[in-house]
Amino acid sequence: MSNINQSRRRLFNRKKSNAIRPPWSRTDVDFTDVCTRCDKCINVCETHILFRGDGGFPEINFKDDECTFCKKCADTCPEPLFIDTEESPWQLHAVVQESCLANNGIWCQSCKDACDERAITFKLAIGQAPKPLIDTDICTGCGACVAPCPTNAINLVTSS
Template sequence: MNNTMDQSRRRLFNRRAQQAIRPPWSRTDIEFTDICTRCNLCIEACETAIIFRGDGGFPEINFSQAECTFCTKCVSACKEPLFNDPQQEPWQLRAVIDNSCLALSGIWCQACKDACDARAITFTPAIGCAPQPAIMLDSCTGCGACVSPCPSQSISITAKEPR
């Protein structure tokens, strides 16, 4: 019985850890938490203040107020080998729009499109209803610029599905 409880706790912890979004160019979550000293240098260096002390004091990303500009200041500030080469793709994240989107409910809204510098969010005109949103996965950088302007909090940033 104790073994079953230990496995359940481990699964719960692993599920939470997988939901945490680490700074761009971070190594895998297991490597990250093994090496990170929780010194807060990346948090202090973040130009948009989206990095915060998450569970266990490890750095996590919160897009509710701003986006990642991929400035690499978090990478430069870190004294540990936590980050991959900043010349590579920063992370495997993308934006996802859920069913609470105002446009999907027939209300004209394109706040996410207006905030997206990568132009990864498009709206297709439709007769008799508001234009419908779509995310072009090849263009989405997962920067989170679309998250905070969404009035219905319908956008989240999640791991990309493997192709």
């Protein structure tokens, strides 16, 4: 197969990335088509959760901190990568995995304590550790619950 055909195939068969892009940014394919990888959003991020990810494009990692929705990434970007910052920042919400201490009978509510939105509650049960419940209607996807989790049992996923 010629190199031209291989290039065309890659162009039309691009896969969606699982990377979490900055809040208010366009869809992943639109984002990577327009982003110049100038690092301005990374440099201005007040909680330092933005980093150069795959291909040098900005991605978010919540392992150390949360998104405060300060809008600095959108405001500093010279490209038309961001939608109206008065809209919802993204369609993310937290999901608790089975490795959660509370799901394994150990009392832990570190995620609840970190959630300013109060989207995480715990269901009491007799003779068991309370189990976490996430209200996806309240969860902003800020990631505040991710870093304090001692077992890395919280992931942020795109809402369906």
